[in-house]
Amino acid sequence: EVQLVESGGGLVKPGGSLRLSCAVSGFSVNTYNLNWVRQAPGKGLEWVAFISSSGLYIFYEDSVKGRFTISRDHAKNSLSLQMDSLRAEDTGVYYCATENPWNWGQGTLVTVSS
Amino acid sequence: NFILTQPHSVSESPGKTVTISCTGSSGSIANNYVQWYQQRPGSAPTTVIYEDNQRPSGVPDRFSGSIDRSSDSASLTISGLKTEDEADYYCQSYGSSNQRVFGGGTKLTVL
Numbered sequence: 001e002v003q004l005v006e007s008g009g010g011l012v013k014p015g016g017s018l019r020l021s022c023a024v025s026g027f028s029v030n031t032y033n034l035n036w037v038r039q040a041p042g043k044g045l046e047w048v049a050f051i052s053s054s055g056l057y058i059f060y061e062d063s064v065k066g067r068f069t070i071s072r073d074h075a076k077n078s079l080s081l082q083m084d085s086l087r088a089e090d091t092g093v094y095y096c097a098t099e100n101p102w103n104w105g106q107g108t109l110v111t112v113s114s
Numbered sequence: 115n116f117i118l119t120q121p122h123s124v125s126e127s128p129g130k131t132v133t134i135s136c137t138g139s140s141g142s143i144a145n146n147y148v149q150w151y152q153q154r155p156g157s158a159p160t161t162v163i164y165e166d167n168q169r170p171s172g173v174p175d176r177f178s179g180s181i182d183r184s185s186d187s188a189s190l191t192i193s194g195l196k197t198e199d200e201a202d203y204y205c206q207s208y209g210s211s212n213q214r215v216f217g218g219g220t221k222l223t224v225l
Binding site for chain 1: 149151160165170206211212213215217218
């Protein structure tokens with residue numbers, strides 16, 4: 001069974017950094033394309049970042065380019081999102097998700113506030 | 115930028131059929147797969163339709179997806195509505211620069 005479990009969320013000041021992790025089970029991280037998707041409080045879903053199953057292709061939503069970095073750790077069978085220069089508008093629940101098919105984790109809350 | 119437009123809300127009675135539309139801004143729906151996600155309050159999204167019209171195992175056949183290439187739109191139809199179907203529904207597809215794009219979401223009320 002495919003399972004994804006996010007961790008690493010919390011409260012951080014504007015300009016700070018946070019690293020999210022997504023532990024996967026039931027498959028290897030190089031089996032599927034993987035995404036991070038976020039949801040601001042009371043708002044809709046917003047795609048953040050993508051890494052292909054091969055690791056050769058990485059794409060970001062425009063507002064996070066240069067600040068966020070998506071990566072995979074084969075030894076830990078996990079997906080990560082390094083978030084730097086955080087802004088208030090980055091606040092929300094962050095979900096990791098496989099693609100084709102789309103399976104979702106339960107999310108981890110990131111709050112950027114002074 | 116590619117945009118997917120959904121109605122903000124729809125409502126229908128139990129047992130009836132409802133259709134939620136998802137319209138693309140620049141012809142991409144005709145050329146890319148569309149997925150649909152259900153999100154109940156306080157829960158993570160789940161997939162109800164993938165690759166335009168495929169249902170994951172466990173999703174009842176009351177849920178169906180379709181594409182109208184002439185209008186560059188996708189639709190999610192839910193028949194035999196149940197109160198448990200009350201949720202937010204999001205369409206998702208792909209932009210020209212490899213972005214994954216979500217619609218703004220539709221709140222379905224079953225009253």
